[in-house]
Amino acid sequence: MKRKSALITGASRGIGRAAAAAFAKGGYDLVLNCVHSGQELNDFAKELQAEFKIQTLCCCGDVGSYEFVCRMFAQAADFCGGVDVLINNAGISYIGLLEEMSYEDWERMLHTNLTSVFSCCKCAVPYMVAQKSGRIINISSDWGIYGASCEVAYSAAKGGINAFTKALAKELAPSNVQVNAVACGVIDTDMNAGFDAAERRCLEEEIPAGYFAKPKEVADFLYQMSEAPPYLTGQIIAFDGGWM
Ligand code: NAP
Numbered sequence: 687m688k689r690k691s692a693l694i695t696g697a698s699r700g701i702g703r704a705a706a707a708a709f710a711k712g713g714y715d716l717v718l719n720c721v722h723s724g725q726e727l728n729d730f731a732k733e734l735q736a737e738f739k740i741q742t743l744c745c746c747g748d749v750g751s752y753e754f755v756c757r758m759f760a761q762a763a764d765f766c767g768g769v770d771v772l773i774n775n776a777g778i779s780y781i782g783l784l785e786e787m788s789y790e791d792w793e794r795m796l797h798t799n800l801t802s803v804f805s806c807c808k809c810a811v812p813y814m815v816a817q818k819s820g821r822i823i824n825i826s827s828d829w830g831i832y833g834a835s836c837e838v839a840y841s842a843a844k845g846g847i848n849a850f851t852k853a854l855a856k857e858l859a860p861s862n863v864q865v866n867a868v869a870c871g872v873i874d875t876d877m878n879a880g881f882d883a884a885e886r887r888c889l890e891e892e893i894p895a896g897y898f899a900k901p902k903e904v905a906d907f908l909y910q911m912s913e914a915p916p917y918l919t920g921q922i923i924a925f926d927g928g929w930m
Contacts, residue, residue, distance in 0.1 A: 687742070688766075688767060689713060689714065689741075689766075689767075690713070690714050690715070690771070691714055691715040691716070691717065691766040691767075691768070691769050691770050691808070692709045692714045692715075692716055692717070692769065692770065692771035692772070692773060692912075693716075693717040693718075693719070693758075693759075693769040693771070693775035693806070694706050694709070694716065694717070694719065694773040694775055694777050695717055695719045695720075695773065695774055695802065695806060696719065696720060696749075696776030696777060697718035697719060697727060697730075697775070698718075698720035698722075698723035698724075698726050698727040699720070699723065699726075699875065700873070700875030700876055700901050701870070701875060701877055701901045701904050701905065702718075702773070702775040703730065703901065704902045704904065705773055705775060705904070705905040705909075706712075706718055706730070706731075706734060707734065707902075707905065707906050707908060708902075708905040708906055708908065708909040709753050709771070709912075710734040710737070710738040710742075711846060712909055713740065713742040713749060713769070714740065714770075715740050715742070715744045715746060715765075715766050716731070716734065716740060717742075717743045717761075717762045717769065717874055718730075718731055718742060718743070718745070719744075719745050719746070719747070719749060719758060719766060719776065720746060720776070721746065721747060721748050721749070721776070724746035727744050727746065728744050731744050734756070738779075740925075741766070743762065743765040743766075743828075745757075745762075749798065749802035749806065750794070750797030750798040750801060750802055750830060751752035751797075752801070752805045754807055755802065755805035755806055756805075756809060758809075759806075759809035763813070767813070768810075768813030768814070768816075768817070769810050769813065769820075770814075770817075770819065770820060771820070771821045771822075771823070771912050772806055772810045772820070772821070772822045772823070773823050773825070774802065774803045774806050774807070774809065774822070774823070774824045774825060774847075775825045776798065776802060777798065777799050778794075778795065778799065779798050779826065779837065779840050780795050780839055780840060781836050781837060781880075782836055784838045784839075787838070787839065791839070792839050792851065795839035795840060795843055795926070796839065796842070796843055799840065799843035799844065799847070800843040800846045800847060800850075803824055803847055804850070806851075807822060807850075807854060807865075810822065811858065814858070814861070814863045814879060815858070815861040815863060818861055818862045818863075819862055819863070820838075820861075820863040820864070821863070821864050821911070821912045822854070822858075822864070822865040822866075823866055823868060823911055823912065824847050824850070824867040824868075824906055825867070825868055825870065826844045826847045826848055826851070826867040826868060826869040826870070826922060827841075827842055827844040827869055827870055827930045828869050828870070828871050828924060828926050828929065829841040830843075830844025830845040830846075830847060830848045830869060830922075831845070831848065831922065831924075831930070832930055833845075842896070847867055848867055848869070848922045851865050851866060851867040851921075851922060852920045852922070855919040855920030855921075856920060858919075859863065859919055859920070860861070863902050864914075864916055864918060864919040864920055866910065866911060866919060866920070866922075866923065867919065867921070867922045867923070868904065868907065868911070868923050868925050869922050869923065869924045869925065869926070870904060870925050870926065871893065871899070871924070871925065871927055871929040871930065872889060872893065872898045872899070872926070872927075873898060873899050873900070873904055873930070874898040874899065874900055875901055878898065886898075892929065893926070893927045893929045894927055894928035894929065895927070895928055895929075896927070897927070899925065899927060903925075907925060911923075
């Protein structure tokens with residue numbers, strides 16, 4: 687029997703890397719992506735293959751490019767026939783006032799964080815619909831619901847992901863393909879490496895759970911979501927320690 691497969695974007699570091707480990711442990715063959723850290727991703731994939739006796743395919747490239755995403759899914763089709771679970775995780779942040787943000791930075795933020803989700807879903811969906819089975823999980827943020835000062839483009843992209851998730855879930859529910867999003871609060875990854883110790887303490891005090899979640903906590907939840915009853919679809923689930 688064909689093993690299940692998952693494609694995870696942004697799998698070299700942080701949440702995506704932890705998600706790759708969680709799905710490898712669950713026996714999935716993996717298509718893993720990142721844009722800069724190709725060597726690290728290859729080494730990590732080899733470790734997962736050896737430890738969990740799974741197959742991996744690494745595709746290094748920019749998910750903001752529709753052409754690259756099409757090539758990645760063509761390779762995935764050769765590798766495993768098609769993708770059963772898609773985790774749209776790759777993302778970047780930009781912190782600064784809107785009036786100081788260039789048009790090029792806005793475009794880069796929207797392409798990387800939102801257009802990538804369109805492109806990956808567009809390529810993943812035909813196989814899922816044909817199988818009448820599939821799971822899409824988009825990694826969103828509390829800021830996509832509430833908005834954050836000095837993160838207008840990031841908030842807009844994540845808000846776009848939330849609406850995209852709800853709309854696509856309606857389109858695909860009749861085909862038994864579930865689409866959900868996880869709106870993360872503060873996760874302990876490189877994305878938050880800019881906080882100094884005092885800022886970090888301050889933020890931790892604001893979070894009822896009292897700490898930044900570890901990437902593994904998100905990853906384990908993503909795996910659980912991939913196994914949730916199919917009636918769970920179209921949801922934006924906050925994973926934020928009760929913060930918002
Ligand atoms: P991270 O540690 O900075 O890792 C980002 C990952 O995305 C890396 O694997 C990176 O690859 C990849 N990536 C970036 N741009 C890419 C592109 N254009 N094409 C392909 N891959 C790309 O970030 P993280 O904290 O794990 O964040 C993962 C997701 O969670 C993002 O969507 C983020 O917005 C969301 N999120 C995070 C937090 C948080 O507190 N950390 C909160 C809410 C939401 P390279 O290594 O090659 O650069």
